[in-house]
Amino acid sequence: MLLEGPRALSEALETGITPSLVAVAESAIESPAVADVLGRIAPAVEVLALTDHAFESVAPSATPQPMLALVSRPRAELPRSLAPDDLVLVLAGVSDPGNTGTIIRTAEACTARAVVVIGGADPWAPKAVRASSGSVLRVPVVSSSGADAALRALRAAGATIVAADAGQGEPHDAGVLAAGRGPVALVLGSESHGLDPSLHELVDRRVRITMEGDTESLNVAMAATLLAFEYRRGR
Secondary structure, three states: OEEEOHHHHHHHHHOOOOOOEEEEEHHHOOOHHHHHHHOOOOOOOEEEEEOHHHHHHHOOOOOOOOEEEEOOOOOOOOOOOOOOOOEEEEEEOOOOHHHHHHHHHHHHHOOOOEEEEEOOOOOOOHHHHHHHOOHHHOOOEEEEOOHHHHHHHHHHOOOEEEEEOOOOOEEOOOOOOOOOOOOEEEEEOEOOOEOOHHHHHHOOEEEEOOOOOOOOOOOHHHHHHHHHHHHHHOO
16 A cells, blocks of 8 residues: 555554655755655665655656555454444445545544445555545555455444435434444445445335435445444534
8 A cells, every 4th residue: 555645654653554655855854854754764764865756657647756665465354353333334336435434534534434435446556545645544445345245244233224225215313324223334335326226125214314415326435435424423
């Protein structure tokens, strides 16, 4: 996994993650933020000082931050049991890495137990990592190849499977996410097509966000944030 910028690497170091390789733009080596992080890196870690031109040629973004680091992806597994107030966010086909990263950031903000990613964007891709603002380092993120197995495992762990459905769901403020219903696995489908029809039989309930304007639906990351905090509000 590639981290960009001294802040991202600093957060990784704080969680106990050690980079395997660090690259720094020569013009930024003496900047306070970069120098501070370099001083905290273990001596065994290889640090490359690159010319600004060379650094820009390897950086994944058009306006790169002056530090890159390769780190191992944090490992996580599906929870085997869930507490009554636990929330798991399930991304079933979310294709934009920016949305994926934003939802992971939301997961940390509302203390979700885990994020499960089924297909779609790679949660450890540079754009997703940037959008998560470091949350991908702290929130358990589980990558699953099979929706059927993942949802059945979450149900076995005690979760009610609730899918966001703009067309057929119960209103979000009508109690489907209210306290007393136990842990919830909130499933969010793809940006363009929503929940895959093959998953309908695996869902216990559906929820929609009530809106008064003419907009048919919200961006998936916005919807995830609203529904996650609606769930947390009642706890």
